[in-house]
Amino acid sequence: xxxxxxxxxxxxxxxxxxxxxxxxxxxxxxxxxxxxxxxxxxxxxxxxxxxxxxxxxxxxxxxxxxxxxxxxxxxxxxxxxxxxxxxxxxxxxxxxxxxxxxxxxxxxxxxxxxxxxxxxxxxxxxxxxxxxxxxxxxxxxxxxxx
Ligand code: DQA
Numbered sequence: 001x002x003x004x005x006x007x008x009x010x011x012x013x014x015x016x017x018x019x020x021x022x023x024x025x026x027x028x029x030x031x032x033x034x035x036x037x038x039x040x041x042x043x044x045x046x047x048x049x050x051x052x053x054x055x056x057x058x059x060x061x062x063x064x065x066x067x068x069x070x071x072x073x074x075x076x077x078x079x080x081x082x083x084x085x086x087x088x089x090x091x092x093x094x095x096x097x098x099x100x101x102x103x104x105x106x107x108x109x110x111x112x113x114x115x116x117x118x119x120x121x122x123x124x125x126x127x128x129x130x131x132x133x134x135x136x137x138x139x140x141x142x143x144x145x146x
Pocket of ligand 1: 012102112
């Protein structure tokens with residue numbers, strides 16, 4: 001079985017560290033990847049990272065990782081709130097899927113309160129900033145018995 005976690009990032013997450021720092025903080029996407037890689041290594045796992053600002057590219061990447069990865073950590077960005085094709089792609093993934101949001105989307109604008117990815121996620125972590133990514137890796141290790 002694969003020892004690889006797919007870390008998938010949706011639109012605008014490439015701008016983390018510069019973007020709305022009052023909400024998302026100063027941690028960059030590269031910092032988050034390093035955090036996830038470190039956590040994964042502690043469980044004998046590695047990370048395959050992919051970011052796109054385009055829904056179809058994320059759908060394509062889910063199709064790729066269906067064959068290469070044991071689990072998915074996904075922050076879909078705004079696509080989380082309306083990306084039904086991403087929902088359908090994730091529904092085809094057999095391993096654990098952990099949805100992460102840096103901010104607590106339930107405390108923000110009403111349109112952020114629903115995530116269409118939540119029904120196809122094993123669990124969702126939100127509002128804990130970068131620590132949520134570390135928790136997501138630990139959850140995956142637990143779900144995979146690593
Ligand atoms: C986000 C929350 C989304 O509502 C937003 O569109 C993002 C980031 C988060 O990590 O808090 O791009 O997913």
